[in-house]
Amino acid sequence: MKMTMIEPIETEKSLRRPEVGAAGSAPVSGGKPVMDVRELRAGYGSGDVLHGISLAVPERSVTAIIGPSGCGKSTFIRCLNRMHEVAPGAECRGQVLLGGRDIFAMDAVELRREVGMVFQKPNPFPTMSIYKNVAAGLTLNGVRDKAVVRGRVEESLRGAALWDEVKDRLDGPATGLSGGQQQRLCIARALAVEPKILLLDEPCSALDPSATARVEELIHALRKRLSIVIVTHNMQQAARVSQRTAFFLMGELVEYDDTRKIFTNPSDKRTEDYVTGRFG
Amino acid sequence: MKRRKVVNAAMLTLTGVCALLSLSALFAILGYIAWKGAAAINWGFLTQLPKPVGETGGGIAHSIVGSAKVVGLAALLGIPVGVLAAVYLAEYGNNKLGFLVRYAADVLNGIPSIVMGIFAYALVVVPFKGFSALAGSVALAVILIPMVTRSSEEFIRMVPGSIREAALALGVPQWKVILFVVLPTASRGIMTGAILAVSRIAGETAPLIFTAFGNRFWDEGWTHPIAALPLTIYNYAISPYRDWHEQAWAAAFLLLMFVLAVNVTARTLLRPRGGAAQG
Numbered sequence A: 001m002k003m004t005m006i007e008p009i010e011t012e013k014s015l016r017r018p019e020v021g022a023a024g025s026a027p028v029s030g031g032k033p034v035m036d037v038r039e040l041r042a043g044y045g046s047g048d049v050l051h052g053i054s055l056a057v058p059e060r061s062v063t064a065i066i067g068p069s070g071c072g073k074s075t076f077i078r079c080l081n082r083m084h085e086v087a088p089g090a091e092c093r094g095q096v097l098l099g100g101r102d103i104f105a106m107d108a109v110e111l112r113r114e115v116g117m118v119f120q121k122p123n124p125f126p127t128m129s130i131y132k133n134v135a136a137g138l139t140l141n142g143v144r145d146k147a148v149v150r151g152r153v154e155e156s157l158r159g160a161a162l163w164d165e166v167k168d169r170l171d172g173p174a175t176g177l178s179g180g181q182q183q184r185l186c187i188a189r190a191l192a193v194e195p196k197i198l199l200l201d202e203p204c205s206a207l208d209p210s211a212t213a214r215v216e217e218l219i220h221a222l223r224k225r226l227s228i229v230i231v232t233h234n235m236q237q238a239a240r241v242s243q244r245t246a247f248f249l250m251g252e253l254v255e256y257d258d259t260r261k262i263f264t265n266p267s268d269k270r271t272e273d274y275v276t277g278r279f280g
Numbered sequence B: 001m002k003r004r005k006v007v008n009a010a011m012l013t014l015t016g017v018c019a020l021l022s023l024s025a026l027f028a029i030l031g032y033i034a035w036k037g038a039a040a041i042n043w044g045f046l047t048q049l050p051k052p053v054g055e056t057g058g059g060i061a062h063s064i065v066g067s068a069k070v071v072g073l074a075a076l077l078g079i080p081v082g083v084l085a086a087v088y089l090a091e092y093g094n095n096k097l098g099f100l101v102r103y104a105a106d107v108l109n110g111i112p113s114i115v116m117g118i119f120a121y122a123l124v125v126v127p128f129k130g131f132s133a134l135a136g137s138v139a140l141a142v143i144l145i146p147m148v149t150r151s152s153e154e155f156i157r158m159v160p161g162s163i164r165e166a167a168l169a170l171g172v173p174q175w176k177v178i179l180f181v182v183l184p185t186a187s188r189g190i191m192t193g194a195i196l197a198v199s200r201i202a203g204e205t206a207p208l209i210f211t212a213f214g215n216r217f218w219d220e221g222w223t224h225p226i227a228a229l230p231l232t233i234y235n236y237a238i239s240p241y242r243d244w245h246e247q248a249w250a251a252a253f254l255l256l257m258f259v260l261a262v263n264v265t266a267r268t269l270l271r272p273r274g275g276a277a278q279g
């Protein structure tokens, strides 16, 4: 039974991109945590949606958050850069340490420069060109030096594997790009601020399979530079891109372990039921 | 079955006739004013001052300049206030104060414009002891502010939350998000609303009667009476002189053309340009 559940994942990998296949099996446990979440509770004013989550995000690796719809995955990662507070009625308690500092004691604006975020639906700024979109995080924060901005824009677009596709149309409207390109543009925009951690909330759910594959390759490459937390409802995706996987259920963290273990030999019965597709 | 069809046909005819009626009212007005007014428009009419009573000829250059000044200052006073109030309502206004401001703006929008004239009279004319261009601008600005506020608020609210979130998540402070991301995204809508509102106040007569007052000469500055197109139309139309009646028609035609041109410009602005479709 446990042998059968690994199979579709392996097939998927070898079909698409053999080189990423290694991601799921890379040893992880050694990396020291870049972010440490302790007893995090959060809600929207009418009871908690998250009931005390504790987990450590390892440095320079990909951590996947999986779980059925409505279990609090988005709420969780939005707490990590305090975007949760933007929602009306939102409240949250507990501790989140970023390199030892409590993020709730930090300035939220400063925090968000260190913990970037990419959303479910690509959301480029519609009035800005491709170039201005990527530069926005810098220019809006007062970076005046044109050469610095230009350098960072190119670097970020290369980092997001988009440079070759857009280098001749940097002044064109961002809304003229395809959905997949727009999402990579959003990743480039987030990278330009040079965050330590990148949060991705179902970044591929609005994309077609080939665009999804490109974003996954990108995540694989980015892992060498920064720490990534990705929410996904697609278990194959979690298996393909992450080293650690957390399984959420109804606002609780059921299990958090090496991805390989979660998908082959989970400790909790509920995790096993979920990853074998018995519910959710 | 048959009865239903008859009722259906009757309703269709009735609504169709009413639709045509409202359209023909517009064309009747346009046509009649063009017929009466267009002929009297010439270079002298546009560039000269009025001739003394009894002499024929002369123009309404002073009213054109006067309208531009009074309406221009009103726009300068009213649009920034309206847009900033709209930012408050859209971004922070989901509270009691927001509700009050919104309600007040709606009430103001429904108040007859002559009341705004009386208000400006009490506010500016009485303390300054005299009619003035400034008082006219204040009266028009008071009409402009609630219109701009409400239309701008709608357009600011139409900016998707995802755009705000994208900017906030980059570590951009909220005021910069509003100023450099939200407002530019809503700017074409805001501009359209403001232009339409300005074109409406450009045609207002009542609030100018006891504020700007009117003048048969070039104005002597912001604290003195000034001419304006609607005032001149009004004064000429109720005068006993045939010559003035013709000039009133011509001035009305001019005003109408201005309003029409502004409307067309505003609608064109709001149409999405190639590729970047947005609200």
Ligand SMILES: Nc1ncnc2c1ncn2[C@@H]1O[C@H](COP(=O)(O)OP(=O)(O)O)[C@@H](O)[C@H]1O
Pocket (backbone or CB within 6 Å): A044, A049, A067, A068, A069, A070, A071, A072, A073, A074, A075, A076, A087, A088
């Ligand atoms: N803005 C909000 N206001 C109120 N309740 C919300 C809001 N966003 C999410 N919720 C509720 O919080 C719970 C968790 O939602 P979410 O974190 O979006 O789950 P997931 O991302 O796992 O699908 C759901 O029950 C949802 O209805």
Ligand SMILES: [Mg+2]
Pocket (backbone or CB within 6 Å): A073, A074, A075, A202
């Ligand atoms: Mg979600």
